[in-house]
Amino acid sequence: MxxxxxxxxxxxxxxxxxxxxxxxxxxxxxxxxxxxxxxxxxxxxxxxxxxxxxxxxxxxxxxxxxxxxxxxxxxxxxxxxxxxxxxxxxxxxxxxxxxxxxxxxxxxxxxxxxxxxxxxxxxxxxxxxxxxxxxxxxxxxxxxxxxxxxxxxxxxxxxxxxxxxxxxxxxxxxxxxxxxxxxxxxxxxxxxxxxxxxxxxxxxxxxxxxxxxxxxxxxxxxxxxxxxxxxxxxxxxxxxxxxxxxxxxxxxxxxxxxxxxxxxxxxxxxxxxxxxxxxxxxxxxxxxxxxxxxxxxxxxxxxxxxxxxxxxxxxxxxxxxxxxxxxxxxxxxxxxxxxxLPLLPAAALGPVVAMNAEQGEQVGWHEFATTVADVWDRIPAADRDRAVIFAGNFGEAGAIERFHAELGVPVPYSGHMSYADWGPPADSMSGPVVLVGVDPGRDFTGCERVTEIDIGYDWDNDEVGTDVWLCDGPARPWSRLWPDLRRYY
Structure with a gap:
């Protein structure tokens, strides 16, 4: 030395x-x-x-x-x-x-x-x-x-x-x-x-x-x-x-x-x-x-x-x-x-995703957000000022937030990771809820499964098949419901 x-x-x-x-x-x-x-x-x-x-x-x-x-x-x-x-x-x-x-x-x-x-x-x-x-x-x-x-x-x-x-x-x-x-x-x-x-x-x-x-x-x-x-x-x-x-x-x-x-x-x-x-x-x-x-x-x-x-x-x-x-x-x-690297056409990613799932996680987010926006459009215009989009994880919430202005939907909420710190919605937001990737359970009322995510390819990523629900509203005020919706992983 x-x-x-x-x-x-x-x-x-x-x-x-x-x-x-x-x-x-x-x-x-x-x-x-x-x-x-x-x-x-x-x-x-x-x-x-x-x-x-x-x-x-x-x-x-x-x-x-x-x-x-x-x-x-x-x-x-x-x-x-x-x-x-x-x-x-x-x-x-x-x-x-x-x-x-x-x-x-x-x-x-x-x-x-x-x-x-x-x-x-x-x-x-x-x-x-x-x-x-x-x-x-x-x-x-x-x-x-x-x-x-x-x-x-x-x-x-x-x-x-x-x-x-x-x-x-x-x-x-x-x-x-x-x-x-x-x-x-x-x-x-x-x-x-x-x-x-x-x-x-x-x-x-x-x-x-x-x-x-x-x-x-x-x-x-x-x-x-x-x-x-x-x-x-x-x-x-x-x-x-x-x-x-x-x-x-x-x-x-x-x-x-x-x-x-x-x-x-x-x-x-x-x-x-x-x-x-x-x-x-x-x-x-x-x-x-x-x-x-x-x-x-x-x-x-x-x-x-x-x-x-x-x-x-x-x-x-x-x-x-x-x-x-x-x-x-x-x-x-x-x-x-x-x-x-994204060398192959997205349609041909199936074998690559099996080895590197991160490739598949770069595809389909605009289609994902568009599907959510289509469900949002089912909410009567008079109810939208009290309505909420709630996503199950930070990727889903991030995609909706990234494209929300383009698609005419509000910034979403989520209980996942730091998104939980950026909520909850005000208790006055007691109207309809678009649920993405979340089981309504007893936390939301009057829920109908409207569709599921499909990005148009014959291979899957983590979001393909995700359920999108439309609910009448939260079962309790958001401030009381929020601790139960928080997820750290």
Whole structure:
């Protein structure tokens, strides 16, 4: 530890070409389908800026608002920021390869592998909290490696700043901190822990995240309630799929590369803590019932670590080895882009949706909102000033809100996630209710199932088959009914 060897030059021009091609492809395809359900929710949340929301801190909704304000309220306009985040991640990952001694070939390899990995393709195409997290985890990895290599405690300030920003986006970054911390205690270099700069870095993180922490504390930490509910609902499935999906989410073709990266890191006394952090992270996520993709940003860093030994392996091989590797790379890139990007006509998405359901969640929202508007039109004009549209989840509510002005319907209400905080309707809104994706039960009276959602394709997404009801009204005043309608997951 404490080595200050000179690093190879940064291959700025070659990495820049990779980033430019990535940005052009993402931008060309960003508007091909439509908004994703999460993006519709981010737009709604961004229109109601706050220091926090039930299920997320504020950064991603604020980025959604900024991107659409600057570039237009369209899928393409919204996704400019996702493209920029993806491009920045590619640059940082190339810098990680350089930090580990990789020259031009290794840096370019790391950049291309990241840009074409399935996970990066998906989160660089559409705006999600993971779009931001992928960049921040890469920055934490880069700063940590620089800290371990140089022993310069001032890098704790950079680590703390990245973690603080991460906490303002998604608290999952704390699991990364835990994994790296445990690994440092086990494998070292422990000397980087014996400095007041560590306390300073923790202070920076807390200062940056303070407004978010205060908001969560004032609202009884709803993020933890949401996380607990997700674990209870999906934990068993996540644990079963966790290991197999580690082989898929980056790309099956890149598995040998990130395995080589883990081996390479373990052989380096200054970097082996980062190698151990990956299995530690996986164990923690398995215990908590976290989703398999939660660990993938760290796996991307393992791939960067494998870039240099893989480049050397290819250089030592003959023509047959390089041709075989090239064929594998082309196949992997085709699979990642077809599964992760809107390349196919929407009508042909059936097989893709079976592998990546997020593709299907970008199709059919205008048709969804139009169906709801048709049911709304059945309400007599004299009753509409007391009528309400109530949606079962934030995607449904976000779609109706996004298209409500165009379709001549009011902004909807929902009890799901932060939409519950933006309600309830006034008790005077005691007239008819259009219910979307909600069982009327005893909460609404005089209900008739009018139709169900059909987006016109022979494959299904989460909303196809959703019932739309028209009810005479709520069974109780909205203020009394609202606590029973609230859902955290």
């Amino acid at each position: 404490g080595e200050t060897r000179d690093l190879p030059p940064f291959a700025a021009r070659a990495v820049g070409v990779v980033v430019a091609v990535q940005a052009v492809v993402l931008t060309a395809l960003s508007g091909r389908y439509g908004f994703h359900r999460d993006e519709l929710y981010f737009l709604a949340a961004g229109d109601r800026p706050d220091w926090g929301y039930v299920d997320q801190p504020p950064i991603t909704p604020l980025l959604a608002r900024l991107s659409t304000a600057v570039f237009g309220d369209t899928p393409t306009g919204l996704r400019v920021v996702a493209t920029l985040l993806g491009a920045a991640t590619v640059v940082v990952v190339a810098l990680v390869a350089r930090e580990l001694g990789g020259g031009r070939d290794a840096q370019v390899f790391a950049a291309v592998a990241t840009a074409l990995s399935a996970y990066a393709v998906v989160v660089s195409h559409m705006l999600t909290t993971n779009s931001v997290d992928m960049l921040l985890w890469a920055l934490v990895g880069l700063f940590a490696l620089r800290l371990f290599r140089t022993g310069d405690g001032r890098w704790w300030l950079a680590v703390g700043a990245a973690v603080g920003v991460g906490m303002a986006n998604k608290w999952l970054i704390l699991v990364l901190v835990l994994a790296i911390g445990v690994s440092l205690l086990v494998l070292g270099p422990r000397s980087v822990l014996r400095t007041w700069w560590l306390a300073a870095g923790v202070g920076v993180a807390l200062v940056v995240a303070a407004p978010v922490l205060v908001w969560q504390a004032a609202h009884d930490f709803p993020l933890l309630t949401v996380a607990s509910g997700i674990s209870q609902d999906d934990g068993a499935e996540s644990r079963i799929l966790f290991v197999p999906m580690q082989l898929v989410y980056v790309s099956p073709v890149l598995v040998p590369v990130w395995v080589a990266g883990i081996v390479r890191l373990f052989r380096d006394p200054d970097a082996r803590a980062l190698a151990l952090a990956y299995p530690v992270l996986c164990v923690v996520l398995l215990v908590l019932g976290g989703k398999p993709y939660y660990s993938i940003p760290l796996l991307v860093l393992m791939t960067a670590a494998g870039a240099e030994p893989t480049s050397r392996w290819l250089a030592r091989g003959g023509r047959g080895r390089r041709v075989g590797a090239g064929v594998a790379a082309v196949v992997g890139a085709l699979v990642s882009t077809v599964v992760g």
